[in-house]
Amino acid sequence: MTKKAVQDYYPDDIAVCYGCGKLNEHGHRIKSYWEGEEAVCRFQPKPYHTAFPGYVYGGLIASLIDCHGTGTAACAKALEQGKTLGSGNLQRFVTASLHVDYLAPTPIGKTLELRGRVKESKGRKMIISVSLTVEGKETARGELVTLQMPEDFLTKNK
Amino acid sequence: MTKKAVQDYYPDDIAVCYGCGKLNEHGHRIKSYWEGEEAVCRFQPKPYHTAFPGYVYGGLIASLIDCHGTGTAACAKALEQGKTLGSGNLQRFVTASLHVDYLAPTPIGKTLELRGRVKESKGRKMIISVSLTVEGKETARGELVTLQMPEDFLTKNK
Numbered sequence: 001m002t003k004k005a006v007q008d009y010y011p012d013d014i015a016v017c018y019g020c021g022k023l024n025e026h027g028h029r030i031k032s033y034w035e036g037e038e039a040v041c042r043f044q045p046k047p048y049h050t051a052f053p054g055y056v057y058g059g060l061i062a063s064l065i066d067c068h069g070t071g072t073a074a075c076a077k078a079l080e081q082g083k084t085l086g087s088g089n090l091q092r093f094v095t096a097s098l099h100v101d102y103l104a105p106t107p108i109g110k111t112l113e114l115r116g117r118v119k120e121s122k123g124r125k126m127i128i129s130v131s132l133t134v135e136g137k138e139t140a141r142g143e144l145v146t147l148q149m150p151e152d153f154l155t156k157n158k
Numbered sequence: 159m160t161k162k163a164v165q166d167y168y169p170d171d172i173a174v175c176y177g178c179g180k181l182n183e184h185g186h187r188i189k190s191y192w193e194g195e196e197a198v199c200r201f202q203p204k205p206y207h208t209a210f211p212g213y214v215y216g217g218l219i220a221s222l223i224d225c226h227g228t229g230t231a232a233c234a235k236a237l238e239q240g241k242t243l244g245s246g247n248l249q250r251f252v253t254a255s256l257h258v259d260y261l262a263p264t265p266i267g268k269t270l271e272l273r274g275r276v277k278e279s280k281g282r283k284m285i286i287s288v289s290l291t292v293e294g295k296e297t298a299r300g301e302l303v304t305l306q307m308p309e310d311f312l313t314k315n316k
Contacts, residue, residue, distance in 0.1 A: 014210050016208045016211060017208065018215040025206075050179070051176070052175070052312060058253050059177045059217070060176065060221070062220040062256060062258075063215075063216075063220060066220065067217060094216075094260070095216050095260055097257065098216070098220060099255065099256070099258075100220075100256045102256075
């Protein structure tokens with residue numbers, strides 16, 4: 001496990017994502033770590049992140065899969081290019097599409113574990129699969145099509 | 159437009175969803191209203207619901223599409239059965255799968271408008287499509303497979 005998380009290598013000027021930006025003090029500030037062939041994120045929902053009494057809100061699950069998925073892509077791309085984490089800022093990835101299958105209700109009060117893997121990597125596009133488990137039981141599965149953020153993304157969309 | 163929102167007709171004992179529960183004081187408390195053939199939800203993101211500076215967090219977009227989609231299903235099912243809103247609590251729907259296509263960055267600081275429609279209704283299953291626009295421009299599109307919540311959902315999953 002790396003000491004710093006994937007998100008710690010995002011450039012500061014765009015590290016404001018509510019899900020994973022280290023500089024968003026209101027947000028979830030998820031942390032993803034590279035382990036072997038995949039990225040792992042452990043997250044403890046707040047007691048009020050409920051869907052129904054006792055279960056985690058599906059929107060939070062989608063959000064975690066999204067942010068952990070783009071984090072997985074950013075890290076995997078750097079490693080694919082022979083870089084090491086810590087050799088500079090990571091290239092950010094944005095989500096083109098997100099699909100989540102809710103397999104079973106996710107109990108609240110326990111740590112969620114998300115594991116992201118590269119399913120396909122082609123040019124600026126990466127398809128990432130993410131599995132969410134609670135105490136070893138898979139309760140949701142996601143897939144994202146992510147694109148490496150164009151260098152002019154922020155200026156072009158202003 | 160109905161005076162009360164779809165979510166105001168959810169039974170109190172399960173109205174704790176972070177996205178749409180009227181009794182979750184930390185949550186988004188979205189409100190969906192039936193208009194003609196569709197349900198409409200207008201939502202103002204907080205300034206900190208950012209993805210990148212100036213743009214709305216994709217996880218929030220997925221969350222809104224999810225909750226507005228299940229609200230659309232609950233309302234549409236009641237109307238399909240010849241009921242009127244206000245004749246009793248609505249049957250809740252849960253999400254089996256959620257798909258979101260992010261078509262363009264969604265600017266922050268403006269009101270998001272989500273419109274949900276029934277794509278398919280068969281027994282306890284409803285497929286709902288949701289379009290998200292900002293000032294008339296569609297920036298995201300979603301589709302949910304939703305299932306009417308079994309009566310023993312909460313007790314069975316305890």
